[in-house]
Amino acid sequence: MSLYHNCNGWEPTNTKKIRYRFLVVMFFLGSKRLLNLERLAANPDDVYELLDDLESDFEVESDNNDEFFAPPERVLSEDQESDSSSDSSSSSNEDAPRPSISQKKSSAPTWVKQPFEGKEIPTMFDNHEPEPVLSPWGYFSRYFNDEFFEMGAALTSQYYLQQHGREITPKLTDEEIRQFFGMHAIMGCFKFPRIHLYWSIKYRLPPIANVIACDRFYKLRTNFHVVDNLSVSDDIKKKNHL
Incomplete structure (x- = not known):
């Protein structure tokens, strides 16, 4: 039986397989049933019986008090957050409906031809004549x-x-x-x-x-x-x- 190394020491390869299989089952089903991984490592055939009972819930527990496996959350930097926000805004702008040509034309002002009515220019001086241009x-x-x-x-x-x-x-x-x-x-x-x-x-x-x-x-x-x-x-x- 081959071995692999983890933080608690060397474990059998079968234990590694059992651990990953039940982590997958536990992740999707959220089981509340207690499981002893050391016992399953000694009797690997019990795994197939547990897999048949998919309707029940599982909760993994081991003698080593292994914590529930959860993928680490990804922490975004300020630049990545700004990029993601700009991407989302650009995608939202692209998804937004564009105004049609008829709508654009309707917003233009309408010009109407009318006769010109001039206004009288006020005169400051009565009977004022321009002076002749001198040398x-x-x-x-x-x-x-x-x-x-x-x-x-x-x-x-x-x-x-x-x-x-x-x-x-x-x-x-x-x-x-x-x-x-x-x-x-x-x-x-x-x-x-x-x-x-x-x-x-x-x-x-x-x-x-x-x-x-x-x-x-x-x-x-x-x-x-x-x-x-x-x-x-x-x-x-x-x-x-x-």
Whole structure:
């Protein structure tokens, strides 16, 4: 008789067969009858008699107090649980009935053709006509008119007289102040690293160099004023150096 090893020692092969057979019977029938496995191991033929009586219940008991065999429960990890839940949800979604094409079309809005009825646009000003489009010089003249350039020429000459004790020569005119403003506009478009380069031989720029000489330009740039210094108090001069 061959032997096999378990936790309680070596047992005969017949005992192993008897144990598994009655575990199967006990698992499906839930027997309440006490069985002695050692006795059945000595008399294996008694097994067939017990198998014939399938209507009775069995409860296995041995001298070694063997516990009832139950398969271990499978413990799922969090990832496996999430996978199983996603599989179940996907399977439920697949089993769910899909809406037919007719149902989809019925949910679309229905468009009805109707005549357009316009509304009156409120007018903010009565009898308002758009102004004509002016040239760039026309818009510039709105803010810098002839009076501004005349005032600039007079106040610049006055400031030069206050600082140097003599009048500026040649006499400064409003036309020269206009040219002075135009030269600064051109310098903003054609930028040189130094102002004197506009009058240099290599980089001479005629729209600037041919209008006002370099020394005259520096003189106007240093003394240009549009405010009468004699009418400004000392407190205002301290607060605003410009």
